[in-house]
Structure formats: C-alpha cells, structure tokens
Amino acid sequence: MNSNYLKRILLENDIKSIKSKINILIEENHIINPIIKDDMFKLLESVGKVLYYPIKDNVCAFYVKADNNHFKENIIFINTFMPYEIQIFTAAHEFAHIIGIAENHEELLVKDKIFDYVFDSMENIDKNELLANYFASELLVKDIILESQLLKMKINRLDSITMEDIIRLMDIFLFPYKPMVLKLYCIGKISYEKYEELIDINCDNSIFQLQNRLGLCSRNNELTRIKSFSNFIDLAINSYEMTVRTYDKLKYVLKLFDLTPEKLGVKKKLPKHLSEEGLEEIPYDL
Template identity: 35%
Template sequence: MGIFSILERDNKVLYYPLEDQKVWGFSEKIKGKSFVCINTSLPYDKQVFTAAHELYHVWFGSSGEIMISEDAQEPDLSDEIELFANRFAAEFLVNEELLRQEIQVFNMDKDNLNIKDIVRLSSLFVVPYRTMVRRLHEIGVLAKKDFEKYISYTDEEADTWKNRLGVSIPERKNKIGLSDLADKALDLYERNMITYEKLEYLLEFAELTPEEMGIKSVNQYQPPTDEELDVIMEE
C-alpha cells in the first residue's frame, strides 16, 4: 500500500499547489478529525516525504505542525519533534534491508558510492536526494566525509544529475484533491439538498465542473412569450 493510501485511510487529505514552496505541508485535528495538507507545487518525491512526515504527526499525536523549509530544499531540522518526524519518514520510506539489497542488485560499490549511485537510489525509492544521503549515512554506508560532501549538493545540482543519467520520478505536479468534497457535494445535489449553482460553487474548489461529474447543466427558467400566453389564455 502506497504512503498516500495509508494516509488517506483514516484522515482527510487535501492536495493543493500552495504558492509558498517553503511550506511542504501541515496537519491539524478539527473536531476529532485529522486533516493533512500536501503542497503539490513541490516535486513528487518531496510530496511523498511530506506524506510520511505528516503520518508521524497523525500516528503519534503531534499534529498542528507546519512542515516548513528555510531554503525549500529540506524541512526544519532544528525542532526536536520535526527531527523525529523526519527520521520516521526516512526509515518508513527507505527500509535499511531493502536499501542494502538494491545497492547489491545494481552492483554498486557499497564502500565507495558516488553521486550517480545516490541519485539513482533516491529516484528508485522516490525520496528527495538529501533524504537518501542522510539515510545512507545513518546505516553506515556513507562515511562522515562523504556525507558532508554529498549533502552539500543543492536540489538543482541533483536534478542536473537526474537529467544526465536519464532517471525520472512520477509526476504529480499541481494536483488538486480535496478529500471527498466532490462526492459529498454530488450526494447532496442528488438528494435535492443543494442547488445546481451551489454544486458548481463547491466543485470549483477542486477545479471541477458538474459536467465533468456527469451532471448536465440545468435549464434556466424562461418566461412564456406573448404568443404562448395568448394560447394559454384561449384554452
């Protein structure tokens, strides 16, 4: 089961392209229900990491934190709770046994990994480049000097290597998904509890239209013409 499916199972997950790319996501509990927001203006690997990070807050009761980055490259590492959430996300997404297995499968020299190996591994596990660097150091594959060398690479430099090596990650940029808002709106409309105009208004939040949901536009009321009135009066 993917990280997004796990997160959506017991929480209302909102996917929205926030303008501020320093904000990766946040979680909040409202009236006993957990809400999580993922910033979809970020690259997909960062959305994956954000989902795992927020899952920590939901599971361990520390919701309400905004996952923010000073330089848009990685979330805050100064707050203790955020450190725990980041560590949880890294271990959840990059299992040590599986990571060592993949290093072996791709014939990488575990004692001398290079930038190409790290970029390929980050793409394989769909996690941010710097997350993979930290994870490799945590399990003892990257020595401290190599860790310090590779952690200094910026997102732009890592992306350049991805382009050079022809590796890619799934694309889910600027996705909008507001949990089951559309379904609830359609249910209310089908039960004649809201008007067509209200349905349009609610669906607009998710950048959807009634027509896209299989609902045809209702005809606006047209008063009868003078000729039609004359016919009616004669009957």
C-alpha cells in the same frame, strides 16, 4: 547507526520502536511491495481526510484536527505543486504525527525547514520533528532494502558511492536527495567527511542536471498538480441534490477541482416551488 548526531538525540529505543511499529504497520495494512513510494498516500488516507491541491507557495503540507459532530477528524493538506518526492516525504511525516510516532499535534510544514534535521548544526532541533522524519525515512527507504540495492549495484566499499548511484537510488525509492545522503551515512556507507561534502552540493541545479542527463527521477521532480479532497465532491453533489446548495454554488465548488456538474452527470433541477420572480428567471430553452 554510526556515532552521529542522530544517536545523540534519538535514543536506541526510539529507533527500535520506530522499526517495530513500521513492521506492524506493514503487516496490518498488507503492504506487499517493500518500496512504498506513493502508496504512502493510501496509508495517509486511512487515518484522515487528505486534501491534495496545488498552491504556489513554500508550504509543503499541514495537518489540523477539525471538529466534526463531537469527534476530531484529521485533515491533512498536501501541496501538489511540490515535487512528488517531497509530497510523499511530507505525507509520511504527517502520518508519523497522526499515529503517535511523534507528538500528535497540528502543524504546518514549509519547504525550507523540512530537511533541517539533516544538518547536525541544528542545536535546537525539535525531537518530535526528528522522530517524524526518521520514521518517514525508515518507512520509505528501509535499511535492509537499501543495503540489498547497494549490493546489486556492487557498492560495498566505504565512500565508493557516486552521485550517479545516489540518483539511481532516489529514482528507485522515489525519495529526496538530502534524506537519502543521510540514510547512506546512517547505514555506514559513507564517512562523515563524504556526508558533509555531499550534503553541501547545490541540490536544485547540479543534481537536477545529472538526473536529466541520466533520464532518471522524472517522477521525483513531477509537480503533479492533483486536485482532490476525500469524498468532498460526493458530499457537495449530495447537498445540492438535497437542495441545501444552489446550482451556482455547486458549480463554483466543482470548478475549484477542475470539474463541472455536466462532467459528473449532475443536471440542473427546477425548483419545486417558484415565486413569480423565479418563474421569470427560467430561460425559455430549458
């Protein structure tokens, strides 16, 4: 690390501990590909129930602990209306809270705040948020892999990296722009002046245009709009089959996930005991 602000807030020990926890995590979870990308979601699903749902809002994710028969269950929401690179980064951030890298507390992450830690002007930055983001950056873009990519790309002089190179790295790691610039600064590939210049660039326009021109980062920018929630659909069907839930309620719940009972092979059942009114309601063509 350079003499940057991260070092003023994160102690050498914090960084060492994050790196060693990541190594343990990789071993325990048999992660073979060192570039994790969207395998991050599998890791997150191993520590809680994850709701993936698209909402047009600046909320990226939230994490709550729900009571489930005397034990606390982690529920994590990922907004799939966000670019995929943001979904992955926020998944790693929440994972850091859940496994105790950063304080294990419930939270709501909004888009405008997620990369606040990138700027050193943030005097009141919460160290826990910094720890969670540092973990996310280190897990998704390991220093050693980044260095070897830079060698392959023949980038070995300070500040010789171009915007095109950064976009190539974003594409390789499926990782957002601002934290990538910070990583490059942290491993000493860009000077502080260059870091400031790069971080000030209007991310949403010029970078997007260059990405399109190079035909890169299409997955980074994809709004996946995925709708899924752990084993929720299975539970909903089970509860219908046990007649805890009505067919209409099941239909309504499935519709939220763009599903229908027919798609899942669930047939409408005839009630076992019918009142006279109930009998009258049965359509003739059943």
